Amino acid sequence: MLEPVTVCPPRDSRIAFGRASARLRALQPEHWAGLADTTIRVVDGDRLAGEPGIVALPCEPALYVWLAHRCEPALLLAQEAMLRCAGLDVRRFWSLVAESIVGAATYVPALAGTSSTVGAQRGQAMLAALADRGLPVRRGCVVR
Numbered sequence: 541m542l543e544p545v546t547v548c549p550p551r552d553s554r555i556a557f558g559r560a561s562a563r564l565r566a567l568q569p570e571h572w573a574g575l576a577d578t579t580i581r582v583v584d585g586d587r588l589a590g591e592p593g594i595v596a597l598p599c600e601p602a603l604y605v606w607l608a609h610r611c612e613p614a615l616l617l618a619q620e621a622m623l624r625c626a627g628l629d630v631r632r633f634w635s636l637v638a639e640s641i642v643g644a645a646t647y648v649p650a651l652a653g654t655s656s657t658v659g660a661q662r663g664q665a666m667l668a669a670l671a672d673r674g675l676p677v678r679r680g681c682v683v684r
Contacts, residue, residue, distance in 0.1 A: 581606060600662075604669035612673055631676070638677040641666050 580594050583603055589596035597603050615637060622628040645663025649656045670677045 600665065601669075604665050605672075607666065608669035608673050608675075611670070612675065615675065634676045635679070637670075637675075638667060641670075641677070 578593065580588065581603060582588050582594055582596055583600055584596045584598055586596065588594045597606060619630065619633045622633055623630060642660075642663050645659045645666070646656065649659030667677050
């Protein structure tokens with residue numbers, strides 16, 4: 541059975557885009573990865589550490605904390621828009637975020653020919669960093 545799809549009327553889409561643009565303008569550009577900050581973050585000991593445009597973080601957990609910090613505003617903005625425009629339930633949105641992280645942590649190592657175990661550990665570490673920021677990417681255990 542097909543699920544019903546709710547489409548935002550053009551007027552609502554422009555309003556949502558206008559609000560998102562205003563929020564982006566309110567922040568300084570260096571607070572948004574991909575807009576103005578092209579600095580690459582690596583873990584100390586990486587072969588790129590010390591090169592121009594590279595910042596070395598002390599350990600992998602620090603990298604996950606930094607990445608979660610950078611993802612949170614964009615994810616919250618997307619979650620609000622998906623709820624308003626498409627009626628996507630909040631719980632389902634965060635479930636999709638978690639599924640995407642786990643999927644990438646599984647698929648990317650396979651493409652790169654690297655360890656799937658390390659990929660899975662990194663995916664779980666990323667989920668933990670997002671959960672530590674209070675984002676509901678992990679479901680609680682339901683006892684029946």
